[in-house]
Amino acid sequence: MSSIRPWRDIMRRKSRQIMVGTVPVGGDAPVTVQTMTNTPTSDAKATIDQIRRCEEVGADIIRVSCPDVESTAAFRQITRAARVPIVADIHFHYKRALEAADAGAACLRINPGNIGSADRVAEVVRAAKANGCSIRIGVNGGSLERDLLEKYGEPCPEALVESALDHIKLLQDHDFHEFKVAVKASDHFLAVAAYQQLAEAVDCPLHLGITEAGGFVGGTVKSAIGIGSLLWFGIGDTIRVSLSAEPEDEIRVGYEILKTLGIRTRGVRVVSCPSCARQGFDVIRTVQTLEDRLKHIATPISLSVLGCVVNGPGEARETDIGITGGGNGKHMVYLSGVTDHHIQDGDMVDHIVKLVEAKAAEIEAANAGVAQAAE
Known part of the structure; x- marks a missing residue:
């Protein structure tokens, strides 16, 4: 494409x-x-x-x-x-x-x-x-x-x-x-x-x-x-x-x-599904919690939170970090659009927060290196 x-x-x-x-x-x-x-x-x-x-x-x-x-x-x-x-x-x-x-x-x-x-x-x-x-x-x-x-x-x-x-x-x-x-x-x-x-x-x-x-x-x-x-x-x-x-x-x-509108980016852009009976976890509450806990992130990062595997993989391929719901409380985590590992229900939110914070730190360090090299 x-x-x-x-x-x-x-x-x-x-x-x-x-x-x-x-x-x-x-x-x-x-x-x-x-x-x-x-x-x-x-x-x-x-x-x-x-x-x-x-x-x-x-x-x-x-x-x-x-x-x-x-x-x-x-x-x-x-x-x-x-x-x-x-x-x-x-x-x-x-x-x-x-x-x-x-x-x-x-x-x-x-x-x-x-x-x-x-x-x-x-x-x-x-x-x-x-x-x-x-x-x-x-x-x-x-x-x-x-x-x-x-x-x-x-x-x-x-x-x-x-x-x-x-x-x-x-x-x-x-x-x-x-x-x-x-x-x-x-x-x-x-x-x-x-x-x-x-x-x-x-x-x-x-x-x-x-x-x-x-x-x-x-x-x-x-x-x-x-x-x-x-x-x-x-x-x-x-x-x-x-x-x-x-x-x-x-x-x-x-x-x-x-x-x-793609005019300016700041913070975490969340892509999430509207929730339905196919969801493998509580998407509504998960997104609410993640949005609250990620307010401090200023670095532009995209995060997809999808409850099932119908649209989840496709959306996850377009975001920095993604998660799709699976069966038995076990969900797939995507990094840079690629399947990476699984996570259990109870650890999901804390794990995603840590991934986003780590990605933000990585991006900021890279930007700082570019700025220093340009000086």
């Missing part, structure tokens, strides 16, 4: 690149995964602790709300402690943007039309330039300007795009070009259509999201459909999965979307 699979190719939209702190966004940079803290920003310790948990599961960029003076007062301590760039979320008061820029924000999330007069926009731009901040323009279907709602009658793709273009012009009028744009909506049809139109109109990086997507299950499905379809069409340079769940879960789901 040919290794060339054109039906998998995703041609990314060409966008210019900006920097969010030390992280490139747009151009040929990897699609980044973001989340947002939900602790009171004024509680620096709680916010830093949550940021650390998000960093551990792979967050590239983290947004922190700055609604008041107490929050921006704590912001400097937070940005100094963070290992990834921190975006200051600003909604109405332009002074919070000035304070956050001075306190180490890598990016300011603003809606230029909401922060007041042209003079105030100019002040924010000056502060961003002086501190090396980029800006993320955030347009949302739930907070469109009144004149656009009157013009279009309801939130629609054209209204979101017009709002975005108006806000872009406010920044460009001040010779500021280090910005990315989001046109989010809770209706994924609306959001996808707006992003498609905006992608044709501008060359800046686009931040993808389906806002107020819902709880963990429903929000994951809605986000996967909305964000996933845009990424499939090559649109999108950075993503946030907005869930009524912990920020760490948003990061995990974001990576799952990217892994499924």
